[in-house]
Amino acid sequence: MTTPKNVQPIRSQQQLDDMKWALKRHCLPRDYILFVLGCETGLRVGDLLKIKTEAILRLKNKKEKVLRVKEGKTQKIRDIYIGHCFEEVYEYAAGLDSEWLFPSRKGNRPITPTQAYRQLKKAADFGGVEHVGNHTLRKTFGYWFYKATKDIAMLQEILNHSHPSVTLRYIGITEEETQNVLKHFSVFQDK
DSSP states (O other): OOOOTTOOOOOOHHHHHHHHHHHHHHSOHHHHHHHHHHHHHOOOHHHHTTOBHHHHHTTTTOSSOEEEEEOTTTOOEEEEEOTTTHHHHHHHHHTOOSSBSSBOSSSSSBOOHHHHHHHHHHHHHHHTOOSOOTHHHHHHHHHHHHHHHOOHHHHHHHHTOSSHHHHHHHTTHHHHHHHHHHHTOOTTSOO
C-alpha cells in the first residue's frame, strides 16, 4: 500500500485531542496506544509494530522508562524515553495476552502497517483530521519537538535525516513558516 503524498503532522492540540477521542471511541485500545506511543517517540510505525509486550512490562520497576529499539530502516539501536506515556502504555500492555504489543486478531503476529493505516484513517475521518497516514505519528513528534525546542540539529539526529532542510521539510515547517511570513510581509507596507 502506498502512503498518501500529503501526509502531515497534527499541528493543533485540538486535533490531537480529536484523534485521541476518535481512537478511543471508534477503534481498539491497541490503535489508541499505537497513536500515543508513535507521537511521543517519533518511531516509524514499522518499528512500533515490532515491539513486544515484554519490553514494556520489563520497564515497570526501572527508574528510567527507556525502551531499546532497533530501527528497521537504519538498523541503529535507539534508546527511547517513554516516561510521559508509560502509565497508559503499561496498563494496556499488562492486559494483553499476546507476545506483541500491537497484536493482530489473525494469529500470533503484530498488525501490519496497512492495518495501522486503516485504523488511523478511520479515526481521522471520525475526528475530522485531514492528511493522516502512518508517517503522521513521526511527523507529529518532530513538529512538536521542534516547536518546543527549536533545535533542528537534535531533531535531525533523532529522526536520522541527512540534512536540517530534510527535517524541516519532513515536519512541514518550511511551508508553514513561509506562509506565516508572507502573511505579514509587504514591499509597500509602512515602515
